[in-house]
Amino acid sequence: MNILDKIVLDKRKEVDLKKSIIPVSQLEASALFNRTTVSLADALRNSNSGIIAEHKRRSPSKSVINQNNSVTEVAVGYENAGACGMSVLTDGKYFGGSLDDLLLARASVQMPLLRKEFIIDEYQLLEAKAYGADVILLIAAILTRAEIKAFSEFAKQLHLDVLLEVHNEEELHKSIMPSLDMLGVNNRNLKSFEVSLDTSKNLSTLIPDDFVKVSESGISNIEAIRELKPYGYLGFLIGENFMKTDNPGESALNFIKSIK
Numbered sequence: 001m002n003i004l005d006k007i008v009l010d011k012r013k014e015v016d017l018k019k020s021i022i023p024v025s026q027l028e029a030s031a032l033f034n035r036t037t038v039s040l041a042d043a044l045r046n047s048n049s050g051i052i053a054e055h056k057r058r059s060p061s062k063s064v065i066n067q068n069n070s071v072t073e074v075a076v077g078y079e080n081a082g083a084c085g086m087s088v089l090t091d092g093k094y095f096g097g098s099l100d101d102l103l104l105a106r107a108s109v110q111m112p113l114l115r116k117e118f119i120i121d122e123y124q125l126l127e128a129k130a131y132g133a134d135v136i137l138l139i140a141a142i143l144t145r146a147e148i149k150a151f152s153e154f155a156k157q158l159h160l161d162v163l164l165e166v167h168n169e170e171e172l173h174k175s176i177m178p179s180l181d182m183l184g185v186n187n188r189n190l191k192s193f194e195v196s197l198d199t200s201k202n203l204s205t206l207i208p209d210d211f212v213k214v215s216e217s218g219i220s221n222i223e224a225i226r227e228l229k230p231y232g233y234l235g236f237l238i239g240e241n242f243m244k245t246d247n248p249g250e251s252a253l254n255f256i257k258s259i260k
């Protein structure tokens with residue numbers, strides 16, 4: 001069984017349990033539920049750097065990355081660094097994140113926040129809104145076309161931006177639809193965990209211009225950004241490269257300064 005299958009299996013149990021504990025009405029009644037959201041796609045269109053900086057404590061590919069810096073400190077550091085947006089991993093079992101991380105980030109910054117999660121149920125979109133997200137991630141590898149359509153249309157009703165993630169041509173063809181805002185190409189092969197920017201380069205011409213293109217994973221230097229920009233990428237999702245340092249905000253600042 002590959003890692004995504006394992007994560008999804010656990011996620012189904014987790015979501016079923018949560019649905020039995022916290023009713024939708026409670027999520028909809030939360031103080032953040034009716035706030036005005038901010039568009040990450042717009043922020044990327046208007047940015048020079050396009051950096052979406054991620055909060056990531058650990059991962060299946062790297063084990064522990066950072067257990068020291070608080071999410072608040074990281075969020076404020078990223079915003080001060082000039083990041084376009086922040087990705088907050090909310091999966092607990094595999095990434096050490098939580099919805100409380102999202103809530104804490106929301107309380108500290110104004111920039112668009114992406115709930116980085118393995119979404120398999122509309123309930124998780126309501127959670128995303130209730131805990132302060134502006135953007136949700138949909139992963140083509142774990143969803144049918146019908147699910148992508150239903151979840152992305154529901155996200156739009158909630159005024160959330162949608163980032164759809166693909167790993168290959170087949171996933172891309174299955175997923176293209178007007179209710180998506182951004183198309184993310186994940187450079188990490190989830191079977192071998194190897195990363196290659198060639199994945200972003202090879203898929204770029206197949207992504208229609210209506211979508212903001214985002215390259216995800218394995219971006220560890222400025223040269224990668226210089227290589228990817230000519231392929232039309234406006235967004236660059238970076239986690240480990242910032243989080244592995246003692247001061248993720250300062251690392252993001254130095255990175256972003258050298259792009260401009």
Ligand SMILES: O=C(O)c1ccccc1NCC(=O)[C@H](O)[C@H](O)COP(=O)(O)O
Nearest residue numbers: 059060061216217218219237238239240
């Ligand atoms: O990062 C992993 O090991 C991983 C394994 C299985 C599913 C997803 C995984 N990562 C999620 C992400 O998409 C990355 O955290 C994100 O793109 C940032 O990547 P990086 O800059 O390489 O930390």
